[in-house]
Amino acid sequence: MTLLQCWPLVALPLWLLSGSCAAMLKAVAMFNDSECLTAPFSMQVMDATPTCSQQRCTSVVFGDATYYFNTSCVGDSVSVHDLAATAFADTSYIVMEQFSGSNCSDDSYTQTHVLQALNRCVPYAVSSISEAANASAVALTLEDGSVNIEFFNAAHCSKTPDSTVTTNVTQVAAHECYLSSRFYVSDAVSSTRVSTSISSSSGDLEPSSSSGTSVTSESVADDGDQRFSTATLVGSLSVAFALVLGVVAVVAWKWRSTKRKLLLARSTEPNDSVAMLEPDDVVYLSKPVSGRTILPLSSSTCSTFPEQTTTRSFNPVLSSFGSSYQRSGRTFVPASSSSSSYHRSGRTFIPGSSSSSGTTTNHPWEDDFVVAARIPRDKVVVVQLLSRGGFGVVYSGLYGGRRVAVKMLLPETRRSISHVVDLLAEVKMMASMEHPHIVEFIGVAWDSLTNMCVVSEFMAGGDLKALLSDYEEQEYPMGFSREKLKIALHIAHALTYMHSLEPPIIHRDLKSKNVLLNERLDAKLTDFGTSRERVNESMTGGVGTCLWMAPEVMIGDKYDDKADMFSFGVVLSELDTHASPYWHAKDPNDSTRQMPEPAILQMVAIGKLHVKFSKEAVKAVVELGNSCVSLDPKARPTASEALYKLHTILADDVEKGGVVVE
Numbered sequence: 103m104t105l106l107q108c109w110p111l112v113a114l115p116l117w118l119l120s121g122s123c124a125a126m127l128k129a130v131a132m133f134n135d136s137e138c139l140t141a142p143f144s145m146q147v148m149d150a151t152p153t154c155s156q157q158r159c160t161s162v163v164f165g166d167a168t169y170y171f172n173t174s175c176v177g178d179s180v181s182v183h184d185l186a187a188t189a190f191a192d193t194s195y196i197v198m199e200q201f202s203g204s205n206c207s208d209d210s211y212t213q214t215h216v217l218q219a220l221n222r223c224v225p226y227a228v229s230s231i232s233e234a235a236n237a238s239a240v241a242l243t244l245e246d247g248s249v250n251i252e253f254f255n256a257a258h259c260s261k262t263p264d265s266t267v268t269t270n271v272t273q274v275a276a277h278e279c280y281l282s283s284r285f286y287v288s289d290a291v292s293s294t295r296v297s298t299s300i301s302s303s304s305g306d307l308e309p310s311s312s313s314g315t316s317v318t319s320e321s322v323a324d325d326g327d328q329r330f331s332t333a334t335l336v337g338s339l340s341v342a343f344a345l346v347l348g349v350v351a352v353v354a355w356k357w358r359s360t361k362r363k364l365l366l367a368r369s370t371e372p373n374d375s376v377a378m379l380e381p382d383d384v385v386y387l388s389k390p391v392s393g394r395t396i397l398p399l400s401s402s403t404c405s406t407f408p409e410q411t412t413t414r415s416f417n418p419v420l421s422s423f424g425s426s427y428q429r430s431g432r433t434f435v436p437a438s439s440s441s442s443s444y445h446r447s448g449r450t451f452i453p454g455s456s457s458s459s460g461t462t463t464n465h466p467w468e469d470d471f472v473v474a475a476r477i478p479r480d481k482v483v484v485v486q487l488l489s490r491g492g493f494g495v496v497y498s499g500l501y502g503g504r505r506v507a508v509k510m511l512l513p514e515t516r517r518s519i520s521h522v523v524d525l526l527a528e529v530k531m532m533a534s535m536e537h538p539h540i541v542e543f544i545g546v547a548w549d550s551l552t553n554m555c556v557v558s559e560f561m562a563g564g565d566l567k568a569l570l571s572d573y574e575e576q577e578y579p580m581g582f583s584r585e586k587l588k589i590a591l592h593i594a595h596a597l598t599y600m601h602s603l604e605p606p607i608i609h610r611d612l613k614s615k616n617v618l619l620n621e622r623l624d625a626k627l628t629d630f631g632t633s634r635e636r637v638n639e640s641m642t643g644g645v646g647t648c649l650w651m652a653p654e655v656m657i658g659d660k661y662d663d664k665a666d667m668f669s670f671g672v673v674l675s676e677l678d679t680h681a682s683p684y685w686h687a688k689d690p691n692d693s694t695r696q697m698p699e700p701a702i703l704q705m706v707a708i709g710k711l712h713v714k715f716s717k718e719a720v721k722a723v724v725e726l727g728n729s730c731v732s733l734d735p736k737a738r739p740t741a742s743e744a745l746y747k748l749h750t751i752l753a754d755d756v757e758k759g760g761v762v763v764e
Contacts, residue, residue: 126150126175129185130232132225133159133170141193142172143224144239146232147182148213150175164225164236165257171231183286186216190288194219196241196249197286206279217241217251219287221483223259242485243287245503247271466526467551475533477501477545482557484508493521501557506544509556516552529556531630535607539596541618541628561626563619566676570614574680581718584752585623586677590723591748592625593617597670597741600627601663608662612669613650614676648699649683653707653733664735670744671730674723675713686714709733722751 128150131142154175203210226239252263532543542559652668705711
């Protein structure tokens with residue numbers, strides 16, 4: 103039983119002691135459970151009317167869900183911060199005092215909202231029990247003490263927030279007036295809590311504990327909490343004082359005992375199984391960019407040319423999970439392993455001797471390389487659903503106060519050991535690379551194998567495909583602006599780095615959707631789920647996305663890093679025209695229709711169809727693009743040659759008054 107439940111037991115004695123003319127407060131607390139025994143997820147405190155009436159755990163329909171609320175009418179001798187500290191107990195919560203004036207003066211105070219920092223959608227205002235229209239909110243406190251609250255003018259949070267309040271650390275710590283509100287967080291409250299008791303000199307009545315453990319409250323002498331007037335108690339009512347003190351002490355002891363048991367059985371953290379989120383559970387940390395998909399998932403294998411193994415799929419790092427690696431900063435050095443035939447120093451593989459004393463792992467998740475990259479699962483906070491693919495889903499989230507991208511398997515695939523192994527293979531590939539134009543790998547987290555997630559850098563600009571779609575809708579000029587050339591240059595930088603490693607890493611799924619952008623439109627490669635390290639043996643054929651795929655990959659022939667260069671040429675055509683590859687290919691039987699994809703792939707595979715560039719495109723870039731999509735891999739430039747060519751083009755642009763692109 104919470105203190106708000108208990109107020110009806112003590113409200114009458116308090117009212118009698120305070121006097122009939124004393125001011126009153128009305129507190130409405132919202133609960134999920136029908137008994138109202140757990141901590142409320144929100145509470146609204148305002149001045150009470152003379153007709154204020156107590157209500158205990160009354161049901162109310164809000165949207166498609168049923169919630170429960172308590173209404174308590176209390177004397178204003180108890181501060182809002184006392185009510186919050188008692189009702190929300192050990193949970194993380196945010197107190198938002200609201201004012202009608204922009205300077206948050208005491209005489210402009212209107213009401214207080216308290217929200218548990220659940221990072222999920224909860225009712226904020228319910229029209230049937232308050233004067234305000236239905237509204238929902240998502241409250242979140244970051245590790246640095248700042249606050250983020252998003253408001254929705256509806257009984258759900260399935261759309262873009264109608265308004266967002268984001269404070270900085272100083273505004274919360276100093277309780278500065280911000281957007282006509284003052285903010286407090288429970289961590290800050292706990293650092294300034296003081297023991298309370300009944301003072302015969304002041305007449306203030308505050309909750310206390312019979313066990314001698316102080317009930318906590320906010321010290322707000324400097325922040326205007328004295329706006330709540332104190333009812334003067336008559337000294338002759340000392341007997342009544344003692345009676346009330348006894349009642350409050352017994353009630354507080356009973357409440358604390360029950361509350362402690364409930365807290366032991368209740369977890370207030372967000373549900374770790376984020377893939378179970380329903381649409382209404384999706385929340386937003388900031389307004390998503392229209393039409394953008396952040397951190398896309400890897401595409402499925404091309405169905406027209408099914409995956410086939412020509413000789414054998416050789417991958418010493420990814421398939422040989424017995425090869426254990428230890429992590430030191432961003433350099434990976436192998437531990438001795440009887441099953442490993444390679445030693446790694448930086449990115450160099452040198453055949454080494456086996457060690458009988460080395461550690462051999464039986465499972466990929468026990469591999470030293472993966473364990474070294476592991477981060478605490480409970481520190482990864484999921485915020486917003488970004489994209490969903492055939493095997494996985496990506497969310498934006500938070501880790502260590504930093505905005506990140508969180509990639510997970512779908513519920514129907516996460517129980518498949520093969521998919522878990524594939525995800526860990528991508529982890530090992532991402533962790534082995536570090537470059538300014540490759541999305542940064544942060545870590546892998548799991549509390550169970552069915553709840554594994556990969557955490558990486560968040561790219562706020564979305565993917566290149568979405569940007570080009572926007573350009574097409576806005577009729578942005580075709581050709582190569584300096585902005586587009588910069589993106590091409592960054593992709594070439596990443597490919598040059600990957601192909602220069604020993605052994606070289608081949609992306610195998612380079613396309614516009616796997617190029618992510620930040621706010622400045624700096625480009626970085628992502629999605630290494632199909633990447634492999636090049637070896638002399640033939641590798642798996644038919645891997646990648648069909649329209650960007652090199653002919654030799656389509657037919658399952660032997661290929662190397664020149665396969666990525668073919669895909670790079672296709673991306674150059676996208677940058678130029680803003681259109682999908684082979685957009686100009688028409689059905690020979692009906693010129694108004696696009697040529698079917700199987701026919702396109704067959705034409706590309708035999709060199710009868712090529713990507714098209716616009717008349718506005720820079721001639722030198724067109725020449726580079728056409729050489730990249732040559733049918734003969736040997737005729738294609740290397741990544742370093744393409745990088746040099748782009749640098750030369752940009753240098754010429756600078757001489758003509760352009761801007762230097764780093």
